[in-house]
Amino acid sequence: MNDACYGCSTCADADKPLESFIASLPMETSHHRVESQETHCGFGLQGVCCRLCANGPCRITPEAPRGICGATADVMVARNFLRAVAAGSGCYIHVVENTALNLKNTALQKGTIKGEGALDRLCKIFGISGGSVHDRAFKAADAVLKDIYRPVYEKMELVEKMAYPPRFKKWAELGILPGGAVAEVCKGVVKCSTNLNSDPVDMLLNCLRLGISTGIYGLTLTNLLNDVLLGEPEIRPATVGLRVIDPDYINIMITGHQHTMFVRLQERLTEAGAVARANAAGAKGFKLVGCTCVGQDLQLRGVHYTGIFDGHAGNNYTSEAILATGAIDAVISEFNCTLPGIEPICDELLIKQICIDDVAKKANAEYIPFDFAKRDGHSDLIIDKIIASYKERRGKVPMRLQPDHGYENTLTGVSEVSLKKFLGGSWKPLVDLIVSGDIKGVAGVVGCSSLVSGGHDVLTVGLVRELIARDIIILTAGCSSGGIENVGLMVPEAADLAGLRLKAVCKKLGIPPVLNFGPCLAIGRLEIVATELAETIGIDIPQLPLVLSAAQWLEEQALADGCFGLALGLPLHLGLPPYVTGSPTAVKVLTEDLKSLSGGQVVINADARASADILEKIILEKRAALKI
DSSP states (O other): OOOSOOOSOOOOBSSHHHHHHHHTOSSOOHHHHTGGGOOOOHHHHHTOEEOSSTTOOEEOBTTBOBOTTOOBHHHHHHHHHHHHHHHHHHHHHHHHHHHHHHHHHHHHTTOOOOOHHHHHHHHHHHTOOSSOHHHHHHHHHHHHHHHHTSOTTSBOHHHHHHSOHHHHHHHHHHTOOOBOHHHHHHHHHHHTSTTSOOOHHHHHHHHHHHHHHIIIIIIIIHHHHHHHHHOOOOOEEEEESGGGOOTTSEEEEEESSOGGGGHHHHHHHHSHHHHHHHHHTTOSOEEEEEEHHHHHHHHHTGGGOTTTEEEEEEOGGGHHHHHHTSOOOEEEESSSSOOTTHHHHHHHTTOEEEESSGGGOOTTSEEOOOOGGGHHHHHHHHHHHHHHHHHHHTTTSOOOOOTTSSEEEEEEOOOHHHHHHHTTSSSHHHHHHHHHTSSOEEEEEESOOOSOTTSBTHHHHHHHHHHHHTTEEEEEESHHHHHHHHTTTTSGGGGGGSOHHHHHHHHHHTOOSEEEOOSGGGHHHHHHHHHHHHHHHTSOGGGSSEEEEETTOOSHHHHHHHHHHHHHTOEEEESSOOTTTTOHHHHHIIIIIHHHHTSOEEEEOOOHHHHHHHHHHHHHHHHHHTTO
């Protein structure tokens, strides 16, 4: 095997040790491919290319302001944007559907329910009472499934029960209350098909409708259902980065978003028989290595899984580096962000790939479909294959361990419940700190990680540093969290990087100025925090000194997330615009008109300091309006 450097022409990384490691690798990664893809299609960037019918692809130019069918730039852009949001929403609805099914089946078989407190809170919201723990878990899961399967012309019942009343009223006024979530995805795709809808404003409002069903079901309810089945997050210190990889164990990297699919396998891997088999093969046992959002979710609940989980190694664009250490023996994937780029690395390093949900099927991976009824047998089969992989590859592939990468004392386990408990059972202490100005405001820095906007996590980390220096506390969720924690902004010592007043708060409480809520699904947890803060103060969500940033958004799911934030009435910062700049109407609606509709607005800026200036100004304006 060639150990010569593949080439040091890689994109920049906010995590400099990771950047150096990737530059030294004798294999190609996403970081290397950035340069070869730097020339982007100008029509695609503006969203003014249409390939929906055989007359095209059509492109809008000053000389050709309409496609062959007559579609304008406004129509093309809105259509493309709606199609992307519908696809992103469909991804999240797939996740909540599987999560609810797994909880329902667990209840039917009277399996382990680790989060009874979470179940009690959920049943109170849903109006479910009486019966055993399993009866109530079944009813809660079934209520979610019935709602998402409704036809588009039947409004989902749980929206009103989950939503903050002033927001629900606003959504009703705007006519954007969703029907069944699955049907809404279907209708969204239909609406933006060839020669159908040509009203760009209608299509953009439809995106908000999809944002509501995405946010309440795909985000918020997925978290709450996970809490019931998997156990609730508890605040604790944790190890992060490539240092979590222990070569003395058989290591399994997990990628995706669907933690409930790993429950039985996690249990099996710690049983005496499985550990004995690992010992016989020459290992101390098995360890799960966190990567992407499912790793963040496992880290969030790590207190419940100390026997099997070694820690979260990194986000989506760290996955290739994790594999390149040579100490990963298998990859199990069930959703995104499972990069196609891991495939040649797995082949070269003899790493076994297994997919348990065909939406994440890799070309050279074995597909072992997750089937709840067969989960014991399938778990044993997976263990057999992982042990065989360990035996085949160890000693044949080079080890490039990075034991100094990352941090030992990163704060994790933050949720709307654990944070409130930490504050003494009430949001009043946080509200008091905001009113006094010790905390100027709150910024939710959420979503993906990308290799643009300066490089891997560069804009995200730069923006966070700027905001905390201005006494703005950060709540994070998503792949961005993995990048932020790996550069040390979630350890208590990071308080020294904050402004004087926020620094004093963090020192007193023993917390960092950046609080990690976990996976991108946990954007739904931030919505609960926003709702409860607004309720505590007695205002609507758009009045809060709270802003959102998806600085390095990546995928269609991020666009659906963003539409939820806009429906909540929050300012949303993006480092790069979605592909809408070719439409004056779309730009005006998203950046200006929404402020008088939902209260939200899109802010575009690719510079960390300038973006922080804008977000701080918005926070100060909201503080002034509240007379604080």
